[in-house]
Amino acid sequence: MTEAIDAEGLIKRFGKVPALDGLDLHVRTGEVHGFLGPNGAGKTTTIRILLGLMRHDGGHARLLGGDPWAEATALHRRLAYVPGDVTLWPNLTGGEVIDLLGRLRGGLDRARRAELLERFELDPRKKGRTYSKGNRQKVALVAALASDVELLILDEPTSGLDPLMEEVFREVILQEKRRGDRTVLLSSHILAEVEALCDRLTIIRDGRTVETGTLQDMRHLTRTTIQAELAGPVDGLASLAGVHDLRTDNGRVRFDVDTDALEPALRTLVQVGVRSLVSAPPSLEELFLRQYQRGDR
Amino acid sequence: MTGTGKLIRLILRRDRFIMPLWVLVLGIVPAGYVSAFEGLFPTDQERIAYAQTSATNAGFVSLYGQLHGDSLGELVAWRSGFLPVIIGLFAALTVIRHTRTDEELGRTELIGAAAVGRQAQLAAALITTAAAGVVLGLVLFLGMIGSGLPAAGALAFGAEFTASAWIFAALAGIAAQLTSGARSARTLVVLAIGVSYVLRIVGDTSAIGDNGSLSFAAWLSPLGWVTHVFAFQANAWWPLALSALFSVVAVIVAVVLLGHRDLGSGMLPSRLGRPAAAAWLRTAPALAWRLHRGLLIGWTLGFALLGIVFGGVGSSVLAIAEDNKGLSDILGDLGGASSLADNYFAGTAGLVGLIASCYAVQATLRLRDEEQKGHAEAVLTTSVSRWTWAASHLLFSLIGPAVVLLAEGVAAGLTYDRARLGDILTGTMVQLPAVWVLAAIAVLLFGVVPRLSLVAWAPPAICLLVLLVGGTLRLDQWVLDISPFTHVPHVPGGSVTALPLVTLTAVALVLTFTGLGGLRRRNIPD
Numbered sequence: 001m002t003e004a005i006d007a008e009g010l011i012k013r014f015g016k017v018p019a020l021d022g023l024d025l026h027v028r029t030g031e032v033h034g035f036l037g038p039n040g041a042g043k044t045t046t047i048r049i050l051l052g053l054m055r056h057d058g059g060h061a062r063l064l065g066g067d068p069w070a071e072a073t074a075l076h077r078r079l080a081y082v083p084g085d086v087t088l089w090p091n092l093t094g095g096e097v098i099d100l101l102g103r104l105r106g107g108l109d110r111a112r113r114a115e116l117l118e119r120f121e122l123d124p125r126k127k128g129r130t131y132s133k134g135n136r137q138k139v140a141l142v143a144a145l146a147s148d149v150e151l152l153i154l155d156e157p158t159s160g161l162d163p164l165m166e167e168v169f170r171e172v173i174l175q176e177k178r179r180g181d182r183t184v185l186l187s188s189h190i191l192a193e194v195e196a197l198c199d200r201l202t203i204i205r206d207g208r209t210v211e212t213g214t215l216q217d218m219r220h221l222t223r224t225t226i227q228a229e230l231a232g233p234v235d236g237l238a239s240l241a242g243v244h245d246l247r248t249d250n251g252r253v254r255f256d257v258d259t260d261a262l263e264p265a266l267r268t269l270v271q272v273g274v275r276s277l278v279s280a281p282p283s284l285e286e287l288f289l290r291q292y293q294r295g296d297r
Numbered sequence: 298m299t300g301t302g303k304l305i306r307l308i309l310r311r312d313r314f315i316m317p318l319w320v321l322v323l324g325i326v327p328a329g330y331v332s333a334f335e336g337l338f339p340t341d342q343e344r345i346a347y348a349q350t351s352a353t354n355a356g357f358v359s360l361y362g363q364l365h366g367d368s369l370g371e372l373v374a375w376r377s378g379f380l381p382v383i384i385g386l387f388a389a390l391t392v393i394r395h396t397r398t399d400e401e402l403g404r405t406e407l408i409g410a411a412a413v414g415r416q417a418q419l420a421a422a423l424i425t426t427a428a429a430g431v432v433l434g435l436v437l438f439l440g441m442i443g444s445g446l447p448a449a450g451a452l453a454f455g456a457e458f459t460a461s462a463w464i465f466a467a468l469a470g471i472a473a474q475l476t477s478g479a480r481s482a483r484t485l486v487v488l489a490i491g492v493s494y495v496l497r498i499v500g501d502t503s504a505i506g507d508n509g510s511l512s513f514a515a516w517l518s519p520l521g522w523v524t525h526v527f528a529f530q531a532n533a534w535w536p537l538a539l540s541a542l543f544s545v546v547a548v549i550v551a552v553v554l555l556g557h558r559d560l561g562s563g564m565l566p567s568r569l570g571r572p573a574a575a576a577w578l579r580t581a582p583a584l585a586w587r588l589h590r591g592l593l594i595g596w597t598l599g600f601a602l603l604g605i606v607f608g609g610v611g612s613s614v615l616a617i618a619e620d621n622k623g624l625s626d627i628l629g630d631l632g633g634a635s636s637l638a639d640n641y642f643a644g645t646a647g648l649v650g651l652i653a654s655c656y657a658v659q660a661t662l663r664l665r666d667e668e669q670k671g672h673a674e675a676v677l678t679t680s681v682s683r684w685t686w687a688a689s690h691l692l693f694s695l696i697g698p699a700v701v702l703l704a705e706g707v708a709a710g711l712t713y714d715r716a717r718l719g720d721i722l723t724g725t726m727v728q729l730p731a732v733w734v735l736a737a738i739a740v741l742l743f744g745v746v747p748r749l750s751l752v753a754w755a756p757p758a759i760c761l762l763v764l765l766v767g768g769t770l771r772l773d774q775w776v777l778d779i780s781p782f783t784h785v786p787h788v789p790g791g792s793v794t795a796l797p798l799v800t801l802t803a804v805a806l807v808l809t810f811t812g813l814g815g816l817r818r819r820n821i822p823d
Contacts, residue, residue, distance in 0.1 A: 051678050054820040073682045081678040087671040089588065090478050092570075099574035100584060104679035125569040129477055140675075 004029045004064055004151050004183040005050060011058030012045055012207075019045045021207035022059065027185055027200075032177055034194035034201030035187040036288065042207040043187045044084060047155055051081060064151060077106045079151040080144035084159065084187070086136040088128030094139040095124030101143040113146040119168050133160035145172060152176070152184045158193060166193065173197050191285050203288070211287075218287055223256040225280040226265070231273030240265055300413030304421035308395050312425075319387045320429050323380055324436030324458070326766065330373045331444040333770045348372055355610045356641040358505055359498045360648070362524035370446045370529030374454050379765060381523050382494055384433065384458055385465030388426050389486040392469035395422035398479040400560065409560060419555055423470055423548060430462025450529030453537070457526045460540035464519045465490060467547035474554035477563035484595065491599055493518040495606050502610045519543065581681045585689035588667075589660060593697050596656045600649070600701040604708025607645045608721075611638055611713040639790030642709070642721050647782050649705050650728025651764060653698045654757050657736035660694040665743050665750040668822050683817055687744075691809070694736045699729055720789035727788055730801035731781035735760070737808035744812030747823045 005027035012020040020042045027033040037043050048054045050063050052072030061068050066075050080101075088097055102108030117124055120138045131139065137160045144152055158166045170193065176182050177197070188194050194201055195215065203211040211218060223244065229252050237253065238246050242261025247254045257265045269277070282290075309316070338344035348367035351357045358364070361378030364371065396419055399405045405418060414420075434455035441451035465486065472485040500515025501524075515521030522536040522543075577583055664687060667673045676686055706725030710718030739753035760780040767777050777783045781804075784797040 048820075053674060053677060053822075055818075072677075073680055076678055077680045079678075081675075083671060083674055085671060087675075089672060091591075092587065093572065095572040096570070096574040096578060100578050101675060101679060103574075103579040104581070104676065104681055106680055123569075124572040127568075127570055 002029045002065075003027060003062070005033075005185060006062040007046070007050065007059065008061075009059035010046065010049060010056050010061060012042075012049060012054065012056050019207055020049075020056070020059075022209075023204060023207055024209040024212065025202050026212070027183060029183050030180055031199040032173065032184040032186060032197050034198035035185055035204070036189075036191070036194060036201060037187075037204040041204045043204065044155055045207075046204075047081075047153055047185075047187065050153065051076075051079075078149055079153060080105055080147040080149045081153045082137070082140040082144045082155060082157045084155040084157075086133075086140040088131060088136050088139060090127065090129035092128050093125055094122060094128065094131060094135070097128065097139055098124065098143040098146065101140075102147050105147045105149060107148040108143075109146050109148055113142060116142040116145055116172070119172065120165060134162060134165065137161060138165070141169070145176070150182060152182060154184065155187045156189060157186070158188070158190060166190070169193075170196055191288055222282045222287055222290060223258050224262060224282065225254070225256050226269075227254045227278040227280075228252070228269055229275040229277075230269065231275060234268065234272045237265065237268055240268065298414045298416055298420055300408075300411070301417045301420045301424070304408070304413065304417055305425050308421055308425045311395075312391065316391065316425075316429055320433045321436060323384055323387070324433045325440060326380060327373055327377045327437060327454070328440035328444055329766060329770055330376050331369065331441070331446070333766070334369055334372055334376075336771065344369065344372065351375075353505060354641075355502050355506060356644050358501050359607070359610050359645075362497065363501050363504060363527075365527060366530045368529060370441070370450045370454075371527070373441075373446070374450070374457075374528040374530075377454075378524050381458065381461035381520055382490060383761075384430075384461040385490050385493075385520070386487070388430060388462040388466040389469035389472075389490070390483065391426045391429070392422045392466045393473050393479055393482050393486065395425070396470070397473040397476070397482045400473075401477070401479050406560060416552060416555060419470060419473070419551060423466055423551075426466040427463055430459045430466065433462060434459030447529065449532055453526050453532040453534070454528035456537050457523045457528055460537055460544075461520075461523050463544040464523070464540050464547070467544040467551065468519075470551035471547055471554065474551055474558060475563055484592075488595075488599075490520075493520040495602060497521040497524065498606050498610065506610075581676065581685045581689040582692065584676070585693060588663065589690070589693040589697070592656075592660065593693060593700065596697070596701045597704045600653070600705040601708045603649065603652075604705035604710075605712045607642075607649070607705070608709035608712025611641055611645075611709070636790060638713075638717075639720075642713075642717075643724050643787045643790050645709070646706075646721075646724040646728055646788070647764060647785070649702065649725055650732055650782055650785065651757065651760055653702050653705075653728065654732040654735040654760070656701060657694045657698045657732050658739045658753050658757055660697050661691065661736050661739035661743065662750055662753060663693075664690045664740075665747060668747070671822070673821055677821060683821070684813065687740075687813055687816055691736075691740065694739070695733060698732045698736070699726075702726055702729060702732070717789070723793060724788035727785050727793060727798060728782065730798045730805065731785050733805035734781040734801050734808070737805040737812070740812035741808045741815075742812070744815035744819070747819065 003026055005025055007023065007025040010020045010023040010025075011018070023042060023046060025035070025046060035043055035046075045054065049056045049061060050068050052068045052075070055069050063075055064078055068075060088094070092100070098113060099108060102113070120142060122135060122138045122142060126135075128136070137157060141157055144154070158169050161169060173184060173186070174197065176184060186194065186198060198215070200214050201212070201218075202209055232251075234248070234253060237243055237255065240261060242258035243265055244256045244258075253269075255265075334344065338347055345367040348364060348371075352364040361375055364375040399408070399418065408418065409415070437458050438451045438455035441454055442448060468489050469482070469486045472482045472489070475485065476482045496514045496518035497520045500512050500518065500521055503509055503511035503514065515525065519540065522540050525536045526533050578587060664673075667676075667690070673686065677683060702725050703722070706722035707718070709725070710721040713721065735756045738756050739750070742753050743750045760782055763772070763777055763780040764782065766772070767780075781801055784801060786793045786797065
C-alpha cells in the first residue's frame with residue numbers, strides 16, 4: 001500500500017527551541033489517520049511542514065509522493081487543508097470564500113457544496129466578520145470537503161463545533177471513508193471522534209512519535225479492566241504478574257490486567273467460580289492518559 | 298468605569314516605548330525651529346522680510362496656515378502648523394489601538410469578562426491619550442519658555458497641541474464605535490483628519506488670496522481652530538475653548554454609541570452579501586483586487602480632491618504675486634511670476650509623493666496583515682505559490698501609487714491651468730520611483746525580517762521630517778540625501794533627468810527582489 005504522507009525523523013527548531021524532535025508519521029493512501037497530542041506537542045508544526053509553509057531542519061518528508069517544500073504548488077492542487085484557527089476575510093461572505101478556495105485548489109463540486117451547506121446549516125451570505133468560531137470552521141470544512149482533492153488535512157476541525165455539528169462532521173467523514181478514494185489526516189483532541197473515525201493513529205508528545213498503529217494494536221499494549229463477582233475468596237491474583245490495582249470487596253474484585261496476562265488471570269477467576277464478569281477495553285482516553293503519564297515519570 | 302485604573306496601567310505598559318517617543322519628539326520639534334530661525338535670520342530685518350514673503354506665499358499658507366506677525370514666536374508657532382495633523386494622527390491611532398483593535402482581536406472579551414466596567418476600556422484609552430496630550434503640551438510649553446519666548450504665548454502654543462490630541466482622540470473614540478473592524482475605524486479617522494486639513498487649506502488660502510469668500514471653511518475644521526489660536530500673537534483662547542467643548546461632546550457621543558451596541562459589532566450594520574463568489578474571483582490577483590480595491594478607490598478620490606485644492610491654491614499664488622508690487626519685482630528677477638507657480642507645484646508634488654508613499658507602505662504591509670491573520674495560510678495551501686501571492690498584492694503597492702499620483706496631478710493641472718497640465722503632471726509622476734523605494738523597503742522587511750515589518754513606517758516618517766525641518770534646520774546635505782524624495786527632479790521649473798529616476802527604480806527593484814527572495818525561504822507564519 002502506498003503512503004500519502006511519509007515523514008521520518010522530522011526535526012524543526014524555532015531558534016533554539018526544538019518543536020519537532022525526530023517525529024515519524026506514516027499515513028497510508030485511503031485511510032483516515034488520527035493525529036493526537038497535547039497542546040504544543042507539534043501537531044500544527046508537522047502539518048505546516050507537510051504543507052510547505054515551513055521547512056524542516058532534519059529528517060525527511062514526502063507528501064503524495066512529492067517534496068512538500070519544493071513542489072508545494074503542484075501538491076496543493078491535490079489536497080485541502082482546514083486550519084485549527086480559521087480566520088476569514090472580514091468583508092468576504094462565507095460563500096465567496098468557499099468558492100474562491102475551491103477554485104484556487106482547482107475545482108469545486110457544486111452539488112456537494114450545496115449538500116454540505118445544508119447539512120452543516122451554514123448561511124453562505126454572511127460576511128466573514130460576523131461568523132462565530134464554529135461557523136468559520138464550517139466555512140473552511142465545506143470548502144475543503146467540496147473540493148475535488150485526494151488528501152484532506154484537518155487540524156482540530158471540530159474544536160468550535162457544537163455536539164450536533166460534531167455528529168454531522170463524523171457522518172460526513174465516514175461518508176468520505178466509504179468512497180475510499182480520499183486520505184484524511186485528522187488532528188484532534190476529541191478522542192471519541194478519533195476512535196469513531198480513524199483506521200490508524202499516531203500519538204505524539206514533545207515533538208516525538210510515542211505510539212503509532214491501529215487502535216487494535218495499541219490495545220495490545222495496554223491493560224483491560226476486569227470487574228467480577230466471585231463465588232468465593234480468590235488467592236494468587238495479587239501475586240500474578242501483569243495484574244495491577246487489585247481491589248477486593250466482599251466477593252467482588254476489580255483490577256487492571258496487561259493484555260498478555262489476561263489468560264492466566266481469567267483462569268484464576270474461573271477456578272473460584274465466576275457469577276458475573278465485566279471486561280472493559282481501554283478507551284482512547286485511558287490510552288492517551290497512560291501514554292502521557294508514562295512520559296512524565 | 299470599574300477597572301479603568303488597571304487598564305490605564307496596561308495601556309502604559311503596552312505603549313511604554315512608542316507613546317513617550319511621539320509625545321517627546323513632537324513636543325521638542327518647535328524648540329528646534331526656534332534655534333533654526335535664530336540661526337537663519339540673525340537680524341530682525343531678515344526675519345521680518347522672511348515673514349512678509351511667507352505670509353503671502355500660498356504654498357506655505359496651505360502647508361502651515363496663516364501668518365499674521367513677524368516675531369520669532371509667531372514664526373515658530375506658524376511653522377509648526379503641520380504638527381497638529383501628526384499629533385491628531387498619533388492620538389487617534391492610539392485610541393483605536395486600545396479600543397477597536399483589542400475588541401476585534403478578542404482581547405476586549407477577555408478583559409470584559411474580568412471585573413471591569415463596560416466603559417472602562419474606552420475611558421482608559423481616552424484618559425491615557427488625553428493625558429499624553431497634556432504632557433505633550435507641557436513639553437512644548439517648557440521648551441518655549443526655555444528658549445526665552447513669552448510665557449503667555451508658550452502656554453497658548455502648548456494648549457494648541459494638547460487640543461489637537463484631544464480632538465482627534467475623541468473623534469477616534471466615535472470611529473471605534475461605528476465600525477466593527479479596526480482597519481475601517483482607522484480609515485475613518487484618517488479621512489476625518491484629511492477633510493479637516495483640506496478645509497483649513499481652503500479657508501486659509503481664501504483668506505489671503507481672493508476676497509476671502511471661503512475663509513469660513515477654516516472654522517469648519519478642528520485643524521483650523523487649533524491653528525487659529527495664533528500663539529505669541531492673538532493667543533486666542535476661544536478656539537481652545539471650542540476645541541475642548543468639541544472634544545467633550547465627541548466623548549459623550551462615543552460613550553452613548555458604546556452603550557447602544559454589542560461587543561464585537563459596530564453601529565454601521567453588516568448586511569448579508571452574495572451567497573457565491575462572482576465568476577471573476579478565481580485567482581490570487583482577483584482576490585488581491587477584492588481586498589485592495591476599497592483602499593485604492595478611497596486614496597484615489599482623496600488624491601483627486603487634494604489635486605483640486607492644490608490646483609486652486611496655485612491660482613491664488615499668481616493672483617497674490619500680481620497684487621504685490623515688491624514680490625513681483627523679485628519674481629521678475631527670478632524669471633517671472635511663472636517661476637513662483639513652478640516652485641509651488643514642484644513643492645506640493647514632493648508632499649504629494651510622500652503621502653502616496655504612505656499608501657504604498659500601507660498596501661505592502663497588507664501582506665503582513667494577511668500573514669498574521671492566517672489568511673495567507675489559507676491561500677498558500679492552495680495551488681497559489683508564495684511568489685504569485687506576494688506579487689498579487691505588490692501590484693497594488695507599485696501600480697496603486699501611480700494611479701493616485703495620476704489622479705492628483707491631473708486634478709491639480711486641470712484646476713490650475715489646462716495648458717500647464719503636462720508640466721504639473723510630470724512633476725507629480727516623477728515622484729513615483731521615490732515612492733517605490735519606500736514601498737520596497739517595506740517588502741524587504743516583510744520578506745527578510747517579518748517581525749519588524751512595522752518599521753516600514755519609519756522611512757516615510759523620516760522623509761516627512763526631512764521635508765518639514767530639513768531646510769529650516771539647515772541639515773547637512775547627507776541627511777537630506779537619506780530621503781529618496783531629495784533626489785527626485787524638481788519639476789515643473791527644473792528639467793527631468795533620467796539618472797536619478799532610473800537609479801531609484803533600480804534600488805526599489807533590488808530591495809523588492811531581496812525581500813521576495815527572503816519570503817520564499819522563510820516560515821509562514823513567522
